[in-house]
Amino acid sequence: MNFALPALPYAYDALEPYVDATTMNIHHTKHHQTYVSNINKVLDGPHGSALKGLSLAAIQANIPSLPESIRTPVINSGGGHYNHAMFWTLMAKPGSANVTPMGSVKAKIDGDFGSFDQMKTQFNAAAAARFGSGWAWLSVGSDGKLFISSTANQENPLMKGVVAQSGTPILGLDVWEHAYYLKYQNRRPEYIAAFWNVVNWDQVAVNYDSATAGNTAVFDTPVA
Incomplete structure (x- = not known):
């Protein structure tokens, strides 16, 4: 029994013009x-x-x-x-999902970061500062607080004992060059800014509610 490539939940061109x-x-x-x-x-x-x-x-x-x-x-x-x-x-066709956080995840972002804009500023900084290839994450920590982190290569916050700060990821951004170079070349900050136009906040809200209910595997894929 093995894993299989999942189908995308949208067409390849659905995220245009932000992701080609x-x-x-x-x-x-x-x-x-x-x-x-x-x-x-x-x-x-x-x-x-x-x-x-x-x-x-x-x-x-x-x-x-x-x-x-x-x-x-x-x-x-x-x-x-x-x-x-x-x-x-974590992404959706522009206009097909909430364009900003709603409900409990919005309240938590405001409470832990001061505002959505302040959270974005920290997230953008983590994504831009990642040297080489990796990811930026918004996660729920073991103390219930949201935190932002950056991981190298294909590491993620679930990897306790591997990453510096572990938790349950609810939002992540790929900052490997293959994720953006055809459109944005070396302009990673421009790609990061564009990402916020396609974030599926409905899914992030589901992930947050699941994480705070004690489910550390808010997203999972079984062996096929």
Whole structure:
């Protein structure tokens, strides 16, 4: 039993003009597919039994307990699959979802950061400052507070014992060059600013409510 590339919840051109269709197609069918193929190779390998029966989210949370020989490929490929599969759900066609936070997640953002704009400023700074490839995240910590972090490569906040600050991610942004270079070239801050036009705040609200209900796997993908 293996993982499979999930279908996008929208057409490749749905996020235009903020994310171009060519980038979305390559990002999904080439980059994400590679992560899926490579984590499946780990599953089929000599130490793949350590992953059997674990969902994708559970794999992220159990990396320190895995055999040392597969930890790095699991972080790179399992993390890549998880991060991208979640990322697609965090975006929506402009105008098809709430364009700003609503309800309990809005109240929490205002309470923990002072305002939505102040949260955006911190998030943008984390995304822009990530050296090389990685991600920016908005997560719920073990203390119930929201925090912003940046992780390298395909690491994510679920990876306790791997990342500096662990928690349950509810919003994330891919800042690898393959996510934006065709349209924005080296203008990462412009790409980051454009991202806010396609954030699916309805989904972020669902993720937040799930996280605060004690579900650390607000997004998950089972072994196919």
